[in-house]
Amino acid sequence: MERLIEKWQDKISEVTIGAKKPIKIGGETGIYFIDGEDKCPNPPRVAMEVWDMDPEAWPEALRSSFGKALNDPVEWAKLCADKFSADLICLRLASTHPDTKNTSREEAGKVVENILKVISVPLIVIGSSAPEKDNDVMAYCANVAKGENCLFGIATQNNYKTLAAACLSSGHSIISEAPIDINIAKQLNILICDMQFQADRIVIHHATGALGYGLEYTYSIMERTRLAGLSGDKMLSMPMINFVGQEAWRTKEAKTGQKDTGVLWETATATAYLNSGADIIVMNHPKAVEEIKKTVHRLKA
Amino acid sequence: MEEFKITFLPENKSVHIDRGTDLLTAALKTSIHIYNSCGGEGVCGRCKVIVKKGDYITEGSGRITEIEREKGYVLACRTTPESDMEILVPEESMLGDLEILTEEIKAKRLAGLYTPVEEIEEERHKATAKIFKHGPLSTKIFLKLPNPTIDDNSGDADRLLGEIKKRHKEINIIQMGLSNIKKLPRLLRESGWEVTATIGNRNKTTEVVLIESGDRSKKNFGVAVDIGTTTIVAYLVDLDSQKVLGSKASYNPQVDFGEDVISRIIFAQHEKGLEKLHHAVIDTVNTLIDSLIKEVKLTLDDVTAVICAGNTTMTHLLLKIDPAYIRKEPYIPAVNFMPVIRAAEAGVKINPRGLLACLPCIGSYVGGDIVAGVLASGMDKIKDLSLFIDLGTNGEVVLGNKEWLMSCSTSAGPCFEGGGLKSGIRAMKGAIQNISIKNNLIKCQTIGDLPPKGICGSGIVDIISELLKNKIIDRSGKIKNNKIYNIRDSEGAKEIVLVEAKDSAINKDITIDENDIKNLIHSKGAIYTGIEVLLKEAGLKKSDIKHIFIAGGLGTALNIRSAINIGLLPDLPEENFVFLGNTSVAGAKTCLLSSEAMEAAETIANKMTYLDLSTSASFMNNYSAALFLPHTDIEMFPSVKKILNTV
Numbered sequence: 001m002e003r004l005i006e007k008w009q010d011k012i013s014e015v016t017i018g019a020k021k022p023i024k025i026g027g028e029t030g031i032y033f034i035d036g037e038d039k040c041p042n043p044p045r046v047a048m049e050v051w052d053m054d055p056e057a058w059p060e061a062l063r064s065s066f067g068k069a070l071n072d073p074v075e076w077a078k079l080c081a082d083k084f085s086a087d088l089i090c091l092r093l094a095s096t097h098p099d100t101k102n103t104s105r106e107e108a109g110k111v112v113e114n115i116l117k118v119i120s121v122p123l124i125v126i127g128s129s130a131p132e133k134d135n136d137v138m139a140y141c142a143n144v145a146k147g148e149n150c151l152f153g154i155a156t157q158n159n160y161k162t163l164a165a166a167c168l169s170s171g172h173s174i175i176s177e178a179p180i181d182i183n184i185a186k187q188l189n190i191l192i193c194d195m196q197f198q199a200d201r202i203v204i205h206h207a208t209g210a211l212g213y214g215l216e217y218t219y220s221i222m223e224r225t226r227l228a229g230l231s232g233d234k235m236l237s238m239p240m241i242n243f244v245g246q247e248a249w250r251t252k253e254a255k256t257g258q259k260d261t262g263v264l265w266e267t268a269t270a271t272a273y274l275n276s277g278a279d280i281i282v283m284n285h286p287k288a289v290e291e292i293k294k295t296v297h298r299l300k301a
Numbered sequence: 302m303e304e305f306k307i308t309f310l311p312e313n314k315s316v317h318i319d320r321g322t323d324l325l326t327a328a329l330k331t332s333i334h335i336y337n338s339c340g341g342e343g344v345c346g347r348c349k350v351i352v353k354k355g356d357y358i359t360e361g362s363g364r365i366t367e368i369e370r371e372k373g374y375v376l377a378c379r380t381t382p383e384s385d386m387e388i389l390v391p392e393e394s395m396l397g398d399l400e401i402l403t404e405e406i407k408a409k410r411l412a413g414l415y416t417p418v419e420e421i422e423e424e425r426h427k428a429t430a431k432i433f434k435h436g437p438l439s440t441k442i443f444l445k446l447p448n449p450t451i452d453d454n455s456g457d458a459d460r461l462l463g464e465i466k467k468r469h470k471e472i473n474i475i476q477m478g479l480s481n482i483k484k485l486p487r488l489l490r491e492s493g494w495e496v497t498a499t500i501g502n503r504n505k506t507t508e509v510v511l512i513e514s515g516d517r518s519k520k521n522f523g524v525a526v527d528i529g530t531t532t533i534v535a536y537l538v539d540l541d542s543q544k545v546l547g548s549k550a551s552y553n554p555q556v557d558f559g560e561d562v563i564s565r566i567i568f569a570q571h572e573k574g575l576e577k578l579h580h581a582v583i584d585t586v587n588t589l590i591d592s593l594i595k596e597v598k599l600t601l602d603d604v605t606a607v608i609c610a611g612n613t614t615m616t617h618l619l620l621k622i623d624p625a626y627i628r629k630e631p632y633i634p635a636v637n638f639m640p641v642i643r644a645a646e647a648g649v650k651i652n653p654r655g656l657l658a659c660l661p662c663i664g665s666y667v668g669g670d671i672v673a674g675v676l677a678s679g680m681d682k683i684k685d686l687s688l689f690i691d692l693g694t695n696g697e698v699v700l701g702n703k704e705w706l707m708s709c710s711t712s713a714g715p716c717f718e719g720g721g722l723k724s725g726i727r728a729m730k731g732a733i734q735n736i737s738i739k740n741n742l743i744k745c746q747t748i749g750d751l752p753p754k755g756i757c758g759s760g761i762v763d764i765i766s767e768l769l770k771n772k773i774i775d776r777s778g779k780i781k782n783n784k785i786y787n788i789r790d791s792e793g794a795k796e797i798v799l800v801e802a803k804d805s806a807i808n809k810d811i812t813i814d815e816n817d818i819k820n821l822i823h824s825k826g827a828i829y830t831g832i833e834v835l836l837k838e839a840g841l842k843k844s845d846i847k848h849i850f851i852a853g854g855l856g857t858a859l860n861i862r863s864a865i866n867i868g869l870l871p872d873l874p875e876e877n878f879v880f881l882g883n884t885s886v887a888g889a890k891t892c893l894l895s896s897e898a899m900e901a902a903e904t905i906a907n908k909m910t911y912l913d914l915s916t917s918a919s920f921m922n923n924y925s926a927a928l929f930l931p932h933t934d935i936e937m938f939p940s941v942k943k944i945l946n947t948v
Contacts, residue, residue, distance in 0.1 A: 186933050187929050191776060
């Protein structure tokens with residue numbers, strides 16, 4: 001029997017990130033990894049997470065891969081880019097949170113600047129999830145990174161204006177996040193675009209759930225988003241990102257299980273998201289990163 | 302138990318209450334009506350009063366601001382006296398006059414609320430009335446009976462019934478009660494065998510309701526009543542000439558026990574709750590009838606029929622039927638098709654033998670007011686697909702044509718009646734009903750062109766549309782920063798001052814804040830989703846709808862363009878929308894004048910299917926998509942897309 005191959009009327013927008021060695025994500029005209037339909041010019045990419053402070057809560061199984069680099073974000077970023085072949089670096093400015101070190105925007109800006117000096121792969125910068133402080137820090141950092149074509153996050157329905165304005169004036173792309181709600185995701189994209197932001201500078205995040213911790217919900221919302229985008233909904237036709245590392249390593253299994261459990265958990269979660277249409281997967285453990293890069297390769301072949 | 306004297310200012314009415322009784326209850330006892338929408342649960346924050354003298358215990362409430370607290374503001378429902386007290390009821394907490402609106406100036410107050418009698422007479426309703434053959438609920442016929450002789454020796458009652466049948470060949474079965482027969486021998490002989498018989502249409506049979514001496518066939522009157530959750534409206538109708546002789550409206554005093562039907566059903570479960578609710582509505586209906594007949598110099602005996610249209614809960618409360626099971630699964634009312642009864646049985650004061658009919662209900666959440674509305678709109682008579690929207694608290698939507706009808710209740714909330722908004726009021730004198738922004742200036746137009754007191758439903762629709770068009774708010778309803786308008790922070794939400802205190806009638810700024818806008822977005826989203834779900838269930842498209850009938854409280858003053866702009870109404874040509882005003886009373890009147898219309902109403906109720914939105918799988922998803930201005934999917938609103946220039 002002849003196989004029915006779905007023809008989609010639209011394509012996912014293509015977002016370019018980075019200045020020295022820019023990469024493209026998105027641009028799909030079909031569903032990933034479905035034989036015959038997977039017209040995906042840009043394969044999914046793996047970003048590795050770097051903190052601007054020692055992530056003390058990380059389990060030993062994860063910490064041991066980075067050693068002393070955990071205390072030096074620049075070294076850590078270099079390690080990820082050079083040794084672990086991360087496609088992108090995702091800098092989390094955790095130290096700026098008022099409940100951690102409450103570091104100033106100037107200090108955060110310095111870290112961004114120094115990392116940009118030593119890496120050639122594109123940079124993602126996200127805040128500390130303290131809305132008011134983030135607005136201050138991210139606006140400053142966006143300006144520091146002007147011209148570097150980074151991906152900044154995270155814009156939410158209740159807090160998007162400052163970040164969007166900063167990205168707009170410094171030429172960065174933006175991550176727009178909605179709490180597993182396709183309507184809110186679309187509404188937020190509309191609000192950002194109504195600020196004269198280009199649609200092809202937006203990457204969607206639907207809140208990531210780890211395996212066993214809500215993965216299915218995110219998975220199906222991502223599928224719906226992708227199908228809507230391919231069917232012509234311009235406000236949902238953006239590439240998607242998942243923060244798999246932080247979620248996988250937060251699970252009880254990863255924290256208390258056998259040595260390899262965390263890596264397996266992260267790998268399994270990331271593999272699922274690849275299939276749901278993720279374009280960037282942010283990960284933590286080098287071993288899991290390696291596995292996922294192999295998987296992308298295999299799936300493509 | 303210790304008693305305290307509570308005096309309410311400025312009316313200077315006093316009452317003695319026990320320790321532990323709250324001030325809202327005390328006010329009710331003095332028949333001072335303090336605005337509240339939660340029935341005294343301390344939730345709505347509407348019953349603010351100012352303590353002038355005396356000691357009291359009050360529960361803290363986030364509804365009272367720090368500044369208000371310093372001025373002595375408390376929530377009446379959460380405050381109990383510890384000594385004699387003097388309480389000032391501020392203007393904004395007054396429910397307004399409950400007296401009947403006899404004077405012309407007072408009648409104007411409801412001008413924005415209800416279509417004037419003349420308009421109803423001239424417009425569609427007249428056309429509708431013509432469709433149905435004249436045949437009122439009760440008819441009076443003058444009879445000259447042949448005098449009995451030895452040869453013509455049938456009994457008095459048989460003689461009377463025989464004569465009626467001779468005149469009305471269509472009547473098959475006719476009945477007469479014992480009390481009438483008892484009166485008959487004397488009455489016939491004293492009147493010289495010339496009597497007027499009132500025949501009533503009672504549940505498909507004909508009954509001799511009343512026999513009077515002489516010719517009184519031209520003295521036959523009826524009353525059509527709309528029992529709304531918020532307002533009660535009555536028309537006095539000459540059943541012979543079919544003319545409306547007068548109309549009167551009054552607030553539904555049940556509002557004192559809760560603003561929506563659910564809180565009233567709950568109140569009915571309290572001790573004597575059902576009785577209180579029943580008396581509240583009956584007293585109002587009786588007062589309305591009384592004042593209507595006095596105006597045209599009639600007596601209660603001249604009124605032989607009353608027809609009421611109300612939602613299912615209102616109908617239950619009118620008849621003093623416990624509505625408890627309406628809100629319990631599987632949501633079954635005591636009665637949908639209420640038989641015609643004697644008005645006196647329900648406590649409605651007209652001719653003691655007069656009849657009371659209720660428009661049939663469809664189910665627990667779609668009632669006789671909607672059946673009346675469909676009847677008045679005539680949508681059940683035409684081939685084209687029509688949509689009927691009742692912009693009230695329940696927000697019922699009906700889709701269909703002469704073949705089929707489908708309805709749902711969207712629970713839109715009290716927004717369109719000014720409820721749940723910081724500066725919201727009902728459509729009364731001084732309510733802002735239209736607003737425009739030109740050259741950065743906000744211009745408000747009020748009902749009666751008086752200094753503004755607050756914003757009513759149609760005003761709120763206009764405001765949101767104007768704010769959106771002028772990019773003062775974004776499509777999620779958030780107020781953007783700008784320096785032109787008076788924008789400030791208010792308890793964590795931004796608000797815009799529309800009218801400054803010095804220009805208002807209440808000496809307070811009239812504002813709209815982000816929470817108000819959010820409330821309206823939820824209400825309009827519910828109605829729009831109701832429309833969408835009905836269309837989807839019927840497998841039809843928006844463009845298939847040829848007529849949209851809008852009924853309810855804000856109908857006459859509603860700006861269609863604004864309503865489309867905010868996504869309340871579907872984006873269809875403006876000429877397809879028809880305002881009908883209060884269709885509930887119009888439909889009731891039609892049924893009062895024609896038994897054929899009543900049959901049509903029953904057909905409508907039988908034909909209409911009810912769709913429970915809570916069981917619809919697509920409702921929640923569609924609803925969250927509708928919580929945006931005008932909608933998450935702008936392609937559904939092409940004309941608005943052009944105006945807003947958005948994606």
